[in-house]
Amino acid sequence: MNGLTTKSANTHGYQKVREAIQQALTRRLALIPIALMTGATNLAAAQIKWNQALDQPTAWYAAANAARIADNLRVYQRESGGWPKNIDMALVMSEAERQAIVKEKPTADATIDNGATYSQLIFLARVFSAHHQPLYKDSFLKGFDYLLRAQYQNGGWPQYFPLREGYYSHITFNDDAMIGVMSLLRDVAKGKPDYLFVDKVRRERAAAAVEKGIECILKTQVIAQGRRTVWCAQHDEVTLAPAPARTYEHISLSGMESVGIVRFLMGIEHPGPEVIAAIEDSIEWFRTTQIDGLRWVERRGQTVDRVVIADPDAPPLWARFYQIETNRPIFSGRDGIIKYNVAEIESERRNGYRWYTDAPARLLHQDYPAWVKRVSRSPAALK
Numbered sequence: 001m002n003g004l005t006t007k008s009a010n011t012h013g014y015q016k017v018r019e020a021i022q023q024a025l026t027r028r029l030a031l032i033p034i035a036l037m038t039g040a041t042n043l044a045a046a047q048i049k050w051n052q053a054l055d056q057p058t059a060w061y062a063a064a065n066a067a068r069i070a071d072n073l074r075v076y077q078r079e080s081g082g083w084p085k086n087i088d089m090a091l092v093m094s095e096a097e098r099q100a101i102v103k104e105k106p107t108a109d110a111t112i113d114n115g116a117t118y119s120q121l122i123f124l125a126r127v128f129s130a131h132h133q134p135l136y137k138d139s140f141l142k143g144f145d146y147l148l149r150a151q152y153q154n155g156g157w158p159q160y161f162p163l164r165e166g167y168y169s170h171i172t173f174n175d176d177a178m179i180g181v182m183s184l185l186r187d188v189a190k191g192k193p194d195y196l197f198v199d200k201v202r203r204e205r206a207a208a209a210v211e212k213g214i215e216c217i218l219k220t221q222v223i224a225q226g227r228r229t230v231w232c233a234q235h236d237e238v239t240l241a242p243a244p245a246r247t248y249e250h251i252s253l254s255g256m257e258s259v260g261i262v263r264f265l266m267g268i269e270h271p272g273p274e275v276i277a278a279i280e281d282s283i284e285w286f287r288t289t290q291i292d293g294l295r296w297v298e299r300r301g302q303t304v305d306r307v308v309i310a311d312p313d314a315p316p317l318w319a320r321f322y323q324i325e326t327n328r329p330i331f332s333g334r335d336g337i338i339k340y341n342v343a344e345i346e347s348e349r350r351n352g353y354r355w356y357t358d359a360p361a362r363l364l365h366q367d368y369p370a371w372v373k374r375v376s377r378s379p380a381a382l383k
Contacts, residue, residue: 046065047065047090047091047092048065048090049088049090050069050087050088050089050090050091051088052090053069053089053090053119053123054119054122054123058126061126061127061129061130062130062131066126066127066130066131067127067131067133068092069089069090069123069127070123070124070127070128070131070133070136070139072089072090072091072093073089073120073123073124073139074135074136074139075093075098075101075102076089076101076120077105077120077139077142077143078104078105078106078107078108078109078110079105079106080108080110080146080161080162081110081142081143081144081145081146081147081149082110082111082112082116082117082143082146082147082150082161083110083111083116083117083120083143084107084109084110084111084116085111085113085114085115085116086114086116089120108160108162108164109160110146110160110161110162111159111160111161112147112150112157112159112161112172112177112178112180112181113159113160113172113174113175113177114175115175115180117143117146117147117181118147118180118181118183118184119180120143121140121143121144121147121184122184122194124136124137124139124140124143125140125194125195125197126194128140128197129193129194129196129197137197140198141198141202144188144198144202144206145202146161147181147184147185147209148205148206148209149161151209151212151213152171152216152237154171154212154215154216154219154237154240155209155212155213155214155215155216155217155219156171156172156178156213156216156220156235156237156240157171157172157177157178157181157213158170158171158172158237159172159174159177159234167234167243167244167245167246169237170234170235170236170237170243170245171216171220171234171235171236171237171240172233172234173231173232173233173234173235173254173257173258173260173261174233174234174245174249174254174257175257176257176260178213179257179260179261179263179264181213182209182210182213182214182264183264183267185206185207185209185210185213186206186210186267188202188203188206189203189204189206189207189210191203214265214268214275216240217231217261217264217265217278218274218275218278219240220232220235220240221278221281221282222242222253222324224253224324224325225325227281228277228278228281228282228285229253229281229282229285229324230253230254230255230258230261230262230282230285230286231253231254231257231258231261232251232252232253232254233245233249233252233254233256233257233321234249242324247332247334247335247336248331248332248333248334248336248345248349248353249321249332250321250330250332250336250338251324252321252322252323252324252330253285253289253321253322253323253324253327254320254321254322255286255289255318255319255320255321255322255357255360256318256320256354256357256359258282258286259357259359259360259363261282262278262279262282262283262363262367263363263367265278265279266279266367266368266371271375276375279368279371283363283364283368285327286318286360286363286364287364288327289318289319289322289327290316290317290318290360291316291317291318291319291329291356292314292316293310293311293312293314294308294309294310294311294314294317295308295309295310295311295314295317296308296317296355296356297309303347304351305347305350305351306342306350306351306355307343308342308343308356315358315361316358316360316361317356317357317358318356318357318358318359318360319331319355319356319357320353320354320355320356320357323338328340331344331345331350331355332345332349333345333346333348333349333350334346334348334349342355342356
């Protein structure tokens with residue numbers, strides 16, 4: 001009998017332990033959704049840098065952090081309607097910092113260089129579409145009108161507006177400045193979802209600005225030895241001729257900026273014969289100037305040094321700049337002297353500038369075949 005009593009007691013004890021374990025598991029399982037929700041909340045509230053602001057998932061623009069950054073953009077917006085460049089506008093600001101930035105609003109440093117202004121407008125449109133805060137719409141429209149005012153009569157855009165003396169007033173393809181503006185305007189003109197709030201008059205003005213911009217692109221395509229090639233990184237705002245910029249940015253054919261220009265032309269829904277010819281000739285130029293057997297690499301020691309090495313298995317490369325008449329890659333340091341070997345320029349410029357690019361590879365092997373297929377299926381596009 002004592003044995004039975006002991007066994008019953010042990011069984012009862014085991015059951016109590018099992019029940020305790022089960023209750024603990026139930027409590028922990030119940031906490032999992034809360035933890036997941038907390039993680040999602042933390043993700044939404046996580047600080048990002050301004051250069052990450054356009055790479056977030058759609059739902060993120062409805063979060064409080066996106067609205068906070070949009071408020072920052074309103075503070076940084078200049079009286080002209082545009083924005084300055086090279087500022088992390090996603091940083092949390094103190095009230096003192098905010099007031100100091102407000103005092104800079106009259107500064108004439110608004111630009112489309114390095115993604116400035118058109119990137120802020122894309123962001124504001126996304127946040128307004130999520131929050132419907134009228135102040136974001138007002139800020140967007142002010143910046144939108146700024147871009148339209150900045151356009152030259154010939155269809156180009158300067159790097160800075162109000163205008164600055166020097167290369168800043170040239171028509172600027174450099175770093176995709178003009179193409180970034182035109183891509184935004186085209187999306188507005190087409191009534192893309194983020195821009196449905198833009199009124200009809202402004203959409204029509206955007207469409208007209210894009211058409212003028214396309215005319216400018218066609219007129220600035222460089223002709224060398226009787227053939228159309230590609231574009232210089234900047235062109236004279238009056239003569240439309242290729243123009244220099246900084247001392248190491250000579251008159252040349254751009255193996256980098258021209259990629260964005262061609263890709264934009266490929267986005268024209270019904271391209272006419274002039275556009276088609278411009279695309280075909282530029283594609284041929286990219287094929288001609290492809291560099292095989294070289295690899296642009298970083299060697300790491302006490303410092304990082306970029307060098308070109310021979311490698312028969314290297315993927316194709318293109319130089320940033322080519323001499324117009326010879327298609328010979330050119331390089332230059334701050335002394336402004338043209339070199340034909342990147343190793344001959346000083347370390348600071350060799351390592352502080354992007355002298356080679358592989359961007360044309362995708363243009364040739366993906367974008368162009370897809371464009372040919374689309375155009376060939378649409379006879380109306382050839383008219």
